[in-house]
Amino acid sequence: MLNPQGNLKIVLAGEGGQGVQTVAEIMAEAAFRSGYQALYIPSFGVEQRGGVSLAFVQVGRQPIGAPVFYTADLVGAFSLRAVKKIGGYLGDETWLFYDAHLEEEVKELYPSLERRVAIPALEVAREEMHPRVFNVVILGALGEATGLLPREAVTEALERQLGHKFAQDPSLREMNYRALERGQELCRLALAGEGAAGGQGEVRRGPGGERGPEKADRGRGGLVPGSLEPIITEDGQGRFYLYPALCKGCGLCIEKCPVRTIGWARQLGALGTPVVEPGHGEPCIACRQCQLVCPDCAIWIERRDGDKP
Amino acid sequence: MLPARLPQMPEVWRLESKPHKFCPGCGHGIVLKCLGEAVEELGLVDRTVFACDIGCSLLAWDFFNLDTVQTHHGRTLPVLAGLKRVRPELVVVAYMGDGGAYAIGAQHLVASAGRDDPVTVIVVNNTVYAMTGGQMAPTTLPEEKTETTPYGRRVEENGPSLRGPELVASIASPGAYVARGSVARVRQLKGFIKKGLRAQVEGGHLAFIEALSTCPTNWRTNARETWRFLEEKMHKHFPLGEYAPAQAVREEGGGAQPPRKS
Structure with a gap:
């Protein structure tokens, strides 16, 4: 062409x-x-x-x-x-x-x-x-x-x-x-x-493509209120708060997790790379290693029993 | 549904500049988190001045809700030493990389350590000049591959890698605080930074903390290899812990001080 x-x-x-x-x-x-x-x-x-x-x-x-x-x-x-x-x-x-x-x-x-x-x-x-x-x-x-x-x-x-x-x-x-x-x-x-290059490039959705793009997909447009919404996942003893607007997908937390519950998610984060989520290994023990080593403060762990560590 | 919660970052972190400018997996974020929490826990937020150097550390120029100054090539130290003399009530934090502190700006570090300037110095050591693309730095480990040492650093050609806290401890005055932490030991590192701030505020002495850090971009490592390089190679070459100033040791041992002219 x-x-x-x-x-x-x-x-x-x-x-x-x-x-x-x-x-x-x-x-x-x-x-x-x-x-x-x-x-x-x-x-x-x-x-x-x-x-x-x-x-x-x-x-x-x-x-x-x-x-x-x-x-x-x-x-x-x-x-x-x-x-x-x-x-x-x-x-x-x-x-x-x-x-x-x-x-x-x-x-x-x-x-x-x-x-x-x-x-x-x-x-x-x-x-x-x-x-x-x-x-x-x-x-x-x-x-x-x-x-x-x-x-x-x-x-x-x-x-x-x-x-x-x-x-x-x-x-x-x-x-x-x-x-x-x-x-x-x-x-x-x-x-x-x-066809005749009408500018209507409309062949858009591949198979199974109903989902609209999430907000975080749209690149980093500065932090507007609302984009700081966390994704909250309960796993084992922990409630895992992940802020896609902050997560750069470095994976440091994945390697530090002693029960290896953290893995890659489908959701994309601040740089258009995958964020992390729990649920990939043993149940979370709420040790907060991931929260501690996250360079972007994108993770926060709440104990499900409400106790302070 | 649970109410939306704001990210749990130190309040002194400037939310508008987040996500910050450092690469994914960069240790700067962890060191700055420790510093932010330390400043908050000691109640110093209102009188702290943050100063960053050239190199990746300057990407922290809008990181905090603190008065911030940026200088070049290790001059962070003399600038802050001057500031502290004029406004002794301030708490001043010099934030530098290993390139700025040990290579280009080493004379300022040596002079400040010799004068015992009441400044808290944090040097982030990732063994490379990261911002310019990962060239060999004084701290590059023996055999480590960088842009300018593609076959690994050869000690016989380039010398051994420089150990900052040991250098500073050998010339620092009694009362100065010298330590080396690592972003793989977050709680310990934060403790060192807090002690370093106290040494300045309560003792009026120099505090020097080196933080071993990561650079996945220039090391070209994934997360697993990043931790491995830091924890296996760097921790072995650069021992973690606190270093007593040699002058103090000598004084305690008597002798060794040069005779004073009368």
Whole structure:
């Protein structure tokens, strides 16, 4: 579908930690291995994680002169702040890919943009696999959208980038490959539904997709009253209060829990990564180790018998 | 349904700036939680001035509902020493990383320790220059891989890793408080920070607390490996505990003091 003059220019934007840099690097690697000229350069603020993170990728037959450009052929934006930030890279011919939960915001911000495609990557990753493979779904979709990258090259680049993690846990390989395939499918579906590119990118819901996006999914828009609502789970002797607006999904509490009751949840937190929940091991003994080591004060434990520790 | 509850964070934490700017799994949040609780429990909120240095520690510039100053490269200490001389009723806390305190700003630390400035110094040691991308710091462990030591730190080339509390204890005056805690021992660390604040407020002495901390982003570790690196490697290399100032030891033992000129 994408057949611009010269090289293909791609901008990817998301929250730091969402994985857009990894996606960009894999795309550039796959292009390079397929015999194209390819260049990738990241751009983010002083915070290594937690800000909006931009990635510039160029792929094509022409030698690449400069790493940064002003108008992109393909833009991917995967959080609210990212959608707001990429406005300057949009031209009349630009395709905008975004996660389906951002539909309203994209319509509102760029009403005249014709070529926009919603990919329900977050929902598919969360419902079918694990929220963490969100970026690999995106990778599949964007790789497909370029029309340049052979799937084997993308798979090979994915292996080079994440192989060391797969070696530690082989089940991850299967999940990531599946995420890649689902992304490719979602892209084909979305583009088929696009027809004459009427801008109504309405192929949104994958199978089983009735749930609307939760508030915390919408990126970090500052703490408004109400977004500090905890998720309260009772488990064993404890009542587990988890504040998704604060939880960054570091997992320190999971490893510190002596009864290993804490595990990953499907709900996403402050940085678009999964939060934690109890109920994955022995019942909670309300020792408060998790509360103690949480660097973000996102956990609070109340004893169900009401006793102070 | 139970009523919505606000997160249980120290009141002195500034809610508007949360979630804070540190990476997921960063130990700064734990150290600052200990500091916040310590300041509250000692009833010092109204007169505490917080100062952060350059590096990741400066991301705490809007962390507290406290008067805050940010300086560069270890100058946090002389700035606070000056502030304390002008306004001795204030409680001043210098919050630095190992890069700012031990490498770039080491002379300020040495001078302050020698003068016994009544300042509470908290140095967060994560063994790397984290904000700039994880380069080797003075505290990098032998054989530890960083951006600038891809094959591991070689002691014969780069020297052994620097131990801050031992350094400060060797030059600090009697009455100074020196300790090393860890974010894996939260209650102990908070106790050290409280003692450190008391040393300044009640004794008018320097207090130096090093907090061993985590940097999953630059260590490139998941949660399990993060704790393992901290608790197995760092705790072994940097012993936790309180360090008596060597000057005090020498005085008690008599001798060893240089003869005074009359």
